[in-house]
Amino acid sequence: MSETEKCVAVIFTSTRSVSSDAKYQEWSTRMEELVAKQPGYISHIGFRDSQTRQGVTISYFKDEKSIRNWKALDEHLRAQELGREEFYDEYCVKIAVVNREYSWSRKN
Numbered sequence: 001m002s003e004t005e006k007c008v009a010v011i012f013t014s015t016r017s018v019s020s021d022a023k024y025q026e027w028s029t030r031m032e033e034l035v036a037k038q039p040g041y042i043s044h045i046g047f048r049d050s051q052t053r054q055g056v057t058i059s060y061f062k063d064e065k066s067i068r069n070w071k072a073l074d075e076h077l078r079a080q081e082l083g084r085e086e087f088y089d090e091y092c093v094k095i096a097v098v099n100r101e102y103s104w105s106r107k108n
Contacts, residue, residue, distance in 0.1 A: 007042055007060050007098045010067055014083075014091035016053040024087045027079050034075060035059065040066020053089075060098070067095065 016024070035041055040062035048055030061067050070076060083091065 005101075007062060008064055008067060009096045009098050010057075010059040010061065011094040011096060012046075012057045012059070012091065013094075014055050014057075015089045016048065016055065017087060017089050018053070020086040023082075027082060027087070031076065031079050034073070035070060038066065038070050038073070040069070064095070 032044070035044065038061075042060040042062065044057060044059035046055060046057035061070070071080075
């Protein structure tokens with residue numbers, strides 16, 4: 001993403017349940033593969049604290065239509081259902097427009 005290019009971020013915060021670890025990992029891997037193939041997808045990053053089980057995934061899309069299409073995908077709908085039934089104790093989704101980006105990195 002360039003400094004002048006706008007995009008939309010999906011910020012997914014969650015607390016994992018204490019069960020279904022293997023099944024969760026299988027579905028999580030599948031969703032990462034699937035989202036990367038979706039029109040309008042840019043990138044994502046995520047992390048989870050193993051002690052508190054709290055995590056954040058931020059996914060970037062070209063526009064809100066791309067997000068709606070991803071949310072409505074059959075396999076993703078099934079993953080959402082499993083998330084409520086088995087994978088999470090709680091979650092929250094926020095959609096935000098990214099108006100500007102800049103970065104810095106140390107050159108080694």
